[in-house]
Amino acid sequence: MDSEWAAAARLVRRTGFGASGRTVDAVLREGGAAYVRRIVAADPTADAGARRTPPPRFPAVASPRPGGGMSAAQKKQRNAARHDESVQLTGWWLRRMLAVEQPFGEKATFVWHSHFATSLKKVKIASLMLQHNERQRGLATSRFDTLAYTMLLDAATQRWLDNVRNTVTGPNENLSREFMEVFTLGHADGYTEHDVRDGARALTGYKVDPHDGTVSLRPALHDTGAKTVFGHTGDFDAKGFCDAVLARPGCARYVVARLFGRLVSDRAADDATQDRLLAAYGPRRDLAELLVAMFTDHAFDDARDTFVVGPVEWLIGAMRALGVTADSDAELRQTTATLDALGQLPFFPPSVGGWPSGAVWLSTAAADLRFRAAGRLVQHADLDDLTGSPTARVEAIAYRLGIATWSDRTLAVLRGTAGDVRQLAAVALNSPEYLVH
Numbered sequence: 468m469d470s471e472w473a474a475a476a477r478l479v480r481r482t483g484f485g486a487s488g489r490t491v492d493a494v495l496r497e498g499g500a501a502y503v504r505r506i507v508a509a510d511p512t513a514d515a516g517a518r519r520t521p522p523p524r525f526p527a528v529a530s531p532r533p534g535g536g537m538s539a540a541q542k543k544q545r546n547a548a549r550h551d552e553s554v555q556l557t558g559w560w561l562r563r564m565l566a567v568e569q570p571f572g573e574k575a576t577f578v579w580h581s582h583f584a585t586s587l588k589k590v591k592i593a594s595l596m597l598q599h600n601e602r603q604r605g606l607a608t609s610r611f612d613t614l615a616y617t618m619l620l621d622a623a624t625q626r627w628l629d630n631v632r633n634t635v636t637g638p639n640e641n642l643s644r645e646f647m648e649v650f651t652l653g654h655a656d657g658y659t660e661h662d663v664r665d666g667a668r669a670l671t672g673y674k675v676d677p678h679d680g681t682v683s684l685r686p687a688l689h690d691t692g693a694k695t696v697f698g699h700t701g702d703f704d705a706k707g708f709c710d711a712v713l714a715r716p717g718c719a720r721y722v723v724a725r726l727f728g729r730l731v732s733d734r735a736a737d738d739a740t741q742d743r744l745l746a747a748y749g750p751r752r753d754l755a756e757l758l759v760a761m762f763t764d765h766a767f768d769d770a771r772d773t774f775v776v777g778p779v780e781w782l783i784g785a786m787r788a789l790g791v792t793a794d795s796d797a798e799l800r801q802t803t804a805t806l807d808a809l810g811q812l813p814f815f816p817p818s819v820g821g822w823p824s825g826a827v828w829l830s831t832a833a834a835d836l837r838f839r840a841a842g843r844l845v846q847h848a849d850l851d852d853l854t855g856s857p858t859a860r861v862e863a864i865a866y867r868l869g870i871a872t873w874s875d876r877t878l879a880v881l882r883g884t885a886g887d888v889r890q891l892a893a894v895a896l897n898s899p900e901y902l903v904h
Contacts (some may be wrong), residue, residue, distance in 0.1 A: 473871035474768060475499060480904050481730055481774065482506060482762065483570035485784020487871025503762045507608050507755050511572025520563040522601070523555045524589040525594040543699040552593035553814065558689055558799045560600065560813050561806075564783045565793060575607035575758075576600065577779060580813065581821030583618045585627040587814045592626075594622050595680050596814055599623035611722055615804050616709045619646060622680040625673060627739040628819065633671050635690040643667040647712055656717040658697070665694035666712070669703035713752070719745055723757065728831045731761055733825040775825050778809035778833075782840065785896050788868050789848035798847075807838045809833060829902065841893040850888045857885035864888075864895045873900055 475494045479486040494502045511584050564573045587596050599621050606614040618624055625631050633639040643666035647658050672689030694703045696711040722746045740742030793799040806812045811822050853860045861881045877898045884890045
């Protein structure tokens, strides 16, 4: 394959889950820049595959509180219902990732899911997590200030970071601290404990409605005194706090760096590249323009072999390329169990910092799990196109997986397994060329 095909393949993989030769060919015909602008502007809810995969419907949020007169049997029943709902929710998103015709909308949603990380393990209520997920999808390519403020007052975020317990008489600093440290500024943008404390005061009194999950301010629980955040004093509420944080000079640079690391390269962008991307992001904090600039900048072309795929991208990409579905409950359970074992199950990030990226996914333990998972996966794949000589079969699996070239070492291993097309496919899915792009 030539260099243009390789570049198009890398673009398809970075903007979705895996690739296939047919998709890469289509992008080459359309042109990379036109393809990027089209997928960034697309409405992910209008995708035909998404329409075929409607979200589950859950009962009202309200439920008896633990210890509120509930019997042991009632608690057990409630917990069982919550578990079933979490299984439904996770299964729905995985099936949607597999079903969509253009996966960028789901890829971008997953990126923001790891950035504004919130877990069902603590939130517990699937309807709130579904609402959280749909908001991230709807705002994934909007303006960052709109997305950040929406996430700040999102019911799942409020529960996850204990802001439902943040009142004038009992302040809680978790959301204030993590909003600055993880979501908007990073660890080194000069905020102080005073900024965290007064930020928490600005966030007092927000409560989640137990019936529909809306978040609203309860004036009696809100601290109306003057607060000082980053040297600005006023009677801040959530909006004033959010505006003060996002106005920090380092916020834009942090957001650009985080997206670059999640979509382009595990290596940080150089100063010149970051300056170009910051110009695209601009004073409007325009995520769509930033994403277009990110995928069309020459730094993207230079970022070859610098991105290690995580478990979700690896498994969903492999299933899409091989035409393996999760339509049955058994197939879905296997998909979920694989991602859980690999440490990246949607709706269950390990911490507020989301999932790690980079070489952490290339451990010996992960390799063993991937090989076993690939062995199971290829048993359900239609591999009738892998025919002919060993060389032809190796070329065919490369095209099937959207891989431009193999290294000499990988090529030798693949030719040695080409007598068994299922073993060939399983090895290809664990090759350096598939795991790093």
